[in-house]
Amino acid sequence: MTVRLALRRRAAAAIAGQGVLLGATHALAVGADRETLGENAMILPLTGLFIGAVLGAYRARRHGGGAADMxxxxxxxxxxxxxxxxxxxxxxxRVGA
Incomplete structure (x- = not known):
């Protein structure tokens, strides 16, 4: 059985309501509601990037570092x-929150 055939069978099973999903992108591909993942879901990694940059610059400054260190x-x-x-x-x- 090819990979495409296996994916088609899983998609058909998900559409039929048998609960076989491959993940969030697959759920979107078979027509799941976008609200289950949240429209602003990418805010978490972006917030982590921002807080990390500020925290790292603060720690470098506290240790006496210059602009390159920060x-x-x-x-x-x-x-x-x-x-x-x-x-x-x-x-x-994955949890579906």
Whole structure:
């Protein structure tokens, strides 16, 4: 059985109400309501990026760093908290909150 055939069968099962879903993007593809994921769902990773950048710059400044240090620490913290925000988004979309 090819991958396409397997995906078609799963999509048909989801449409028929048997509860077989591959995830959030699949739920949207088979016509699930967009409100289940929230229209502003991407705000979590973006908030993590912003808070991480501010927190990293603050920590670099507190340790006596210059502008380059604040930019580097801000970027590192922004990436870390952005990834945390992405995982929270994935968790919430899987749970269905």
């Amino acid at each position: 930019a580097q620490w801000g970027a590192a913290h922004a990436l870390a908290l952005g990834i945390v925000g992405l995982f929270v988004l994935l968790l919430l979309s």
